[in-house]
Every structure is written in C-alpha cells, then in structure tokens.
Amino acid sequence: xxxxxxxxxxxxxxxxxxxxxxxxxxxxxxxxxxxxxxxxxxxxxxxxxxxxxxxxxxxxxxxxxxxxxxxxxxxxxxxxxxxxxxxxxxxxxxxxxxxxxxxxxxxxxxxxxxxxxxxxxxxxxxxxxxxxxxxxxxxxxxxxxxxxxxxxxxxxxxxxxxxxxxxxxxxxxxxxxxxxxxxxxxxxxxxxxxxxxxxxxxxxxxxxxxxxxxxxxxxxxxxxxxxxxxxxxxxxxxxxxxxxxxxxxxxxxxxxxxxxxxxxxxxxxxxxxxxxxxxxxxxxxxxxxxxxxxxxxxxxxxxxxxxxxxxxxxxxxxxxxxxxxxxxxxxxxxxxxxxxxxxxxxxxxxxxxxxxxxxxxxxxxxxxxxxxxxxxxxxxxxxxxxxxxxxxxxxxxxxxxxxxxxxxxxx
Numbered sequence: 500x501x502x503x504x505x506x507x508x509x510x511x512x513x514x515x516x517x518x519x520x521x522x523x524x525x526x527x528x529x530x531x532x533x534x535x536x537x538x539x540x541x542x543x544x545x546x547x548x549x550x551x552x553x554x555x556x557x558x559x560x561x562x563x564x565x566x567x568x569x570x571x572x573x574x575x576x577x578x579x580x581x582x583x584x585x586x587x588x589x590x591x592x593x594x595x596x597x598x599x600x601x602x603x604x605x606x607x608x609x610x611x612x613x614x615x616x617x618x619x620x621x622x623x624x625x626x627x628x629x630x631x632x633x634x635x636x637x638x639x640x641x642x643x644x645x646x647x648x649x650x651x652x653x654x655x656x657x658x659x660x661x662x663x664x665x666x667x668x669x670x671x672x673x674x675x676x677x678x679x680x681x682x683x684x685x686x687x688x689x690x691x692x693x694x695x696x697x698x699x700x701x702x703x704x705x706x707x708x709x710x711x712x713x714x715x716x717x718x719x720x721x722x723x724x725x726x727x728x729x730x731x732x733x734x735x736x737x738x739x740x741x742x743x744x745x746x747x748x749x750x751x752x753x754x755x756x757x758x759x760x761x762x763x764x765x766x767x768x769x770x771x772x773x774x775x776x777x778x779x780x781x782x783x784x785x786x787x788x789x790x791x792x793x794x795x796x797x798x799x800x801x802x803x804x805x806x807x808x809x810x811x812x813x814x815x816x817x818x819x820x821x822x823x824x825x826x827x828x829x830x831x832x833x834x835x836x837x838x839x840x841x842x843x844x845x846x847x848x849x850x851x852x853x854x855x856x857x858x859x860x861x862x863x864x865x866x867x868x869x870x871x872x873x874x875x876x877x878x879x880x881x882x883x884x885x886x887x888x889x890x891x892x893x894x895x896x897x898x899x900x901x902x903x904x905x906x907x908x909x910x
Contacts, residue, residue, distance in 0.1 A: 568643030586691030717893030771889030843875030
C-alpha cells in the first residue's frame with residue numbers, strides 16, 4: 500500500500516505533554532514519525548547511486564536516464580545468496596538502518612532489527628535497500644530518485660506531469676536491475692512495510708524463483724476501495740492548491756500549502772485514535788487563543804500535526820506524492836492478474852506482520868491476503884504487533900517480532 504509512515508523527518512511522539520512533543524519538532528532526522536530510540540547501531544552508512552541509461556515502464560514509456568539511491572548493511576558473500584532486500588513505505592526512503600554521520604540525531608527506521616547480532620544480522624546477511632522511483636522526499640539531499648521533479652534529458656526542464664505514470668511493478672523492476680548489477684540473482688528474503696509490503700508481494704509473485712522468503716509488514720495484497728479513497732484524500736489538498744498549476748510549478752511557487760495539508764492527512768491516518776487520546780488532551784496550542792472563540796485558534800494536537808507536516812514538506816515534492824498515490828491505487832499483486840492468481844504465484848514461506856489497529860490496511864484484508872497465499876500452496880504465518888500507533892506499529896513495534904524474524908530467516 501502506501502503507507503503513511505513518515506520518513507525523513509523523524510518526530511518523536513511520546514506520552515509526554517504536547518509542549519515537549521512540540522520541542523522535538525526541531526529534530527529533522529531520518530524518521531520524523533517513528534519515535535525510535537536514538538541509541539542503536541553505530542554503523543555509518545554510505546549512500547550510493549545506481550543509474551540506468553534508459554528504463555521502459557510496464558506501460559511501455561521510456562525514462563532516460565533513471566537514477567536511484569541505495570544503501571547496504573553487511574557484506575555480500577561469495578555465493579551471493581545471503582541477500583535480504585528491504586523495500587520502503589510510502590513516505591520512506593532507503594535509509595532503513597545506521598547513520599550517514601556520527602552526529603545524526605537518529606538512525607534508519609528499522610535500526611532496532613538491522614545490525615550486528617540483531618534479527619537481521621549484518622554479520623550474516625547482506626541487507627540492501629533502494630529509494631523508489633518518484634520517491635516522496637525528492638528534495639532530501641540523502642535521496643536520489645527519478646520522477647517529475649528531475650530533469651527530462653530531452654528538454655533540460657523538470658519532467659512535471661509529462662513524467663510517465665509508474666507502478667509498484669516498476670519499482671520492483673528497477674530494484675531487480677540494481678541487484679543484477681551486483682550479480683545478485685536470488686533473495687534470501689524480501690521484507691517491507693506498507694508500500695514496501697506491496698513491493699514484497701510483487702517480488703514474490705513476479706519472480707517466485709528468486710524469492711526464498713517473504714516478509715510483508717502492515718500491508719495487504721491489493722489496494723481495496725477503502726485504501727483507494729484514503730489515497731485520494733491524501734492527494735486532494737495538492738490539487739486544490741492554485742500553485743499546483745496542473746503540476747507545472749517548477750519555475751514558480753510550489754504548492755506548499757496543499758502539500759502540507761496532504762502530509763498532515765498522511766500523518767494522522769498512519770496513527771490511531773488511541774495514540775492521539777493518550778498523548779494529548781484538549782489543550783490549546785496557544786494559552787491565550789481559545790479555539791472555541793477564535794476561528795484561527797488551534798488545539799495542541801492540531802499544531803503538532805501542522806508542525807510535522809511543515810517540516811516534512813521541506814523535503815517532499817507535491818507531484819511525487821501524487822504519483823505515489825497513483826502507483827499505490829493501481830496495485831494488485833500480480834500486475835494485471837486477479838488477486839487470487841497473483842497471490843497464488845507466490846512460492847515462498849511467508850511471515851506476515853500486521854496491526855489489528857491499522858487504519859490504513861484493514862486487518863481483515865491482511866488476513867484475507869494470508870488465506871489466498873496459503874490457498875496457493877505456500878506456508879503462511881501471521882503475527883500481530885501490539886501498540887497504540889495503528890499502522891505505524893509496523894515500524895515502531897517491529898522489534899516485538901525480533902525472535903520470530905531471526906528464526907524465520909534461519910529456517
């Protein structure tokens with residue numbers, strides 16, 4: 500799916516007063532929403548760039564050149580059979596673990612499970628992750644992605660909405676080319692959260708002979724009608740911003756008002772009402788401005804969401820968000836097949852992690868996906884992640900499944 504997990508601007512949500520939460524907004528890090536501990540793997544990560552002279556989308560349109568960023572943790576063994584591919588969520592990037600610099604405020608989003616001696620043990624596995632095409636964080640200096648905001652080599656101008664629509668399968672095909680450039684033909688496992696789960700399903704369905712284990716997290720096998728509508732709501736504020744100008748804004752003012760409102764919705768939907776009610780009360784954002792008496796006055800939770808959205812918007816691109824919405828809406832495992840046919844093609848033992856409080860991917864849909872994979876003949880195990888964050892528990896609570904992940908990878 501898409502997800503709504505924040506990425507490159509990590510904001511720490513705790514059971515603390517709203518004031519202390521707001522103080523944390525200054526931490527513009529690699530995980531604005533994850534709230535993960537700062538102390539973790541001390542390994543430094545080098546961001547690298549993969550380039551293709553030309554790529555033809557599954558829709559038959561050419562993009563030239565294509566550049567995506569990637570990073571890896573651990574060492575590729577001589578047989579090149581110790582590879583775990585990590586596929587990222589809607590608002591995420593390839594930064595799954597480690598730090599780019601020793602003074603980074605926070606590590607990558609799954610640092611609690613990736614590293615020496617951790618469930619995804621970098622002493623044993625070569626773990627690789629890449630930025631997707633049309634990555635949301637197009638203006639993050641640690642992100643490399645080709646999309647509407649990048650230059651069309653034929654015009655020397657930003658692509659804008661002339662950029663071809665891309666799909667989850669296109670993300671997979673570019674990842675496949677990246678892996679093959681390193682001589683990698685098989686994956687010990689593919690694992691991803693939310694939109695990353697969609698990519699993981701697609702990998703296992705499109706290339707069952709290459710995927711030995713499948714680990715989808717907080718994601719189902721299709722974008723159902725609820726998700727279609729949710730994604731549409733995420734994109735709507737951008738389209739209503741006059742500065743969007745049908746996607747032609749790169750020579751003028753970007754549609755930041757719309758982008759901020761879109762990212763506020765993404766942030767809210769990724770969470771759960773339990774988190775909101777346990778973290779905030781009905782405090783005012785400004786003690787001198789009563790929201791019941793002044794039209795522009797806000798409550799503390801409103802200000803917090805506004806501040807998060809503003810911080811995230813500094814690194815994001817509005818057109819890229821709209822392209823991600825389309826890619827996620829179009830998703831069905833198997834790319835064009837029925838859901839049953841696409842999931843039946845999966846031939847890998849599958850470990851599915853999900854939240855019963857997920858407001859983005861309904862848990863019923865995740866369980867249905869498991870049933871269909873199992874009906875195709877593959878073994879499936881479902882594990883729930885507990886927490887009060889809903890969809891975001893696929894990042895924040897991933898360590899709950901640490902022991903099972905370690906064992907599953909060793910089986």
